[in-house]
Amino acid sequence: MFQDQFQKxxxxxxxxxxxxxxxxxxxxxGVGVLHVGFSLAGVTLWTCPIRAAxxxxxxGCGLTRASLEVLRGDFSASVQTHAFAPLVLxxxxxxxxxxxxxxxxxxxLIGTVRTLxxxxxxxxxxxxxxxxxxxxxxxxxxxxxxxx
Amino acid sequence: xxxxxxxxxxxxxIAGIAVVIKMFQKEGFLKGLxxxxxxxxxxxxxxxxxxxxSLGLPVKTWMYIWTGAxxxxxxxxxxxxxxx
Numbered sequence: 304m305f306q307d308q309f310q311k312x313x314x315x316x317x318x319x320x321x322x323x324x325x326x327x328x329x330x331x332x333g334v335g336v337l338h339v340g341f342s343l344a345g346v347t348l349w350t351c352p353i354r355a356a357x358x359x360x361x362x363g364c365g366l367t368r369a370s371l372e373v374l375r376g377d378f379s380a381s382v383q384t385h386a387f388a389p390l391v392l393x394x395x396x397x398x399x400x401x402x403x404x405x406x407x408x409x410x411x412l413i414g415t416v417r418t419l420x421x422x423x424x425x426x427x428x429x430x431x432x433x434x435x436x437x438x439x440x441x442x443x444x445x446x447x448x449x450x451x
Numbered sequence: 452x453x454x455x456x457x458x459x460x461x462x463x464x465i466a467g468i469a470v471v472i473k474m475f476q477k478e479g480f481l482k483g484l485x486x487x488x489x490x491x492x493x494x495x496x497x498x499x500x501x502x503x504x505s506l507g508l509p510v511k512t513w514m515y516i517w518t519g520a521x522x523x524x525x526x527x528x529x530x531x532x533x534x535x
Contacts, residue, residue, distance in 0.1 A: 317481035330495050338491065348525065352467045352490055355460030363488040430484045 313424040318394070319417035322401040332402055335395060342367055360447070362437035366391050383448045387433055459524040466517035470497040473505035 321327055341348050353361040369388035372381035381388045397416065401409055419425040439445050470493050475483030477500070486493035494517065501511035 312480045315479050315481050317479065317485065320482075327495070327499065330499070331492065334491060334495060349491055349521075350460075350524075352460055352463040356464035361488070361490070363490075366489075426481055426485075430481060430488065433488055434484075 313427045314421045315427075316417045316420045318426045319413050319420055322398065322413045322416060325402065328398055328402045332395075332398055335398075338367065339371065342371060359441070360437075362433050365447075370395075380448075386436060387429075390429060459520050459527065462520040463517055463524070466513045466520070467493060469505045469508070469513045470494075470510060470517070473497075473500070473503050473510055476505075477503060 321331070338349055351361050351364050353359065354364055365385040366388060369381045369385035370392050372378075372384060373388050373392055397412070401412055404412060416425075420427075436445070440447060467490050471483060471486045471490075474486040474493060474496055478496075482496075486496060494514075497510055497514045497517065501509070501514060503510040505513060
């Protein structure tokens with residue numbers, strides 16, 4: 304009973320359901336491109352409300368900067384800022400692909416992601432690892448960079 | 452001015468958490484976590500689900516509060532930086 308409930312939560316198709324909605328994808332991609340574009344230009348439009356209000360970085364804090372560092376080829380700085388930037392960039396690329404691919408290939412992509420989620424709990428693992436990484440950093444085992 | 456720069460993030464934080472709570476309730480655990488990690492996603496989700504209710508207020512109201520405080524924060528930042 305408990306195992307079934309857990310399996311249902313752990314293997315829920317969360318990311319593939321986002322990929323299935325073109326409207327949601329277009330919105331996220333549009334906002335994402337604006338956010339990255341302004342960040343590249345040195346303008347910060349979006350700051351983390353959790354960090355601003357509590358002073359504690361949230362699990363996703365630093366991901367934008369780390370992703371920009373990957374795009375600039377500075378992998379060492381990126382890993383120091385946030386180790387999950389390559390995963391986030393892969394997610395963004397997958398979203399862009401789902402938005403731009405023809406229907407046939409889009410369905411294949413969404414089906415593959417859904418299988419990964421429902422069979423292996425891919426999204427649940429990724430989110431759990433991000434939270435564990437965040438907890439380890441907060442405890443000081445992996446320090447935040449000086450300019451964080 | 453300092454009071455406003457302190458208050459803005461608190462208001463955004465409360466509105467954001469209200470929207471994330473609704474995400475957990477409506478979309479399930481994983482999407483709720485996703486909203487918590489990426490509040491920008493929660494922001495987009497909130498504007499797409501304005502007819503829902505969270506913590507006794509319509510999500511639309513939370514989104515107006517969130518967006519207003521966010522825009523106000525940007526204006527304050529611009530004023531503060533142009534003022535030296």
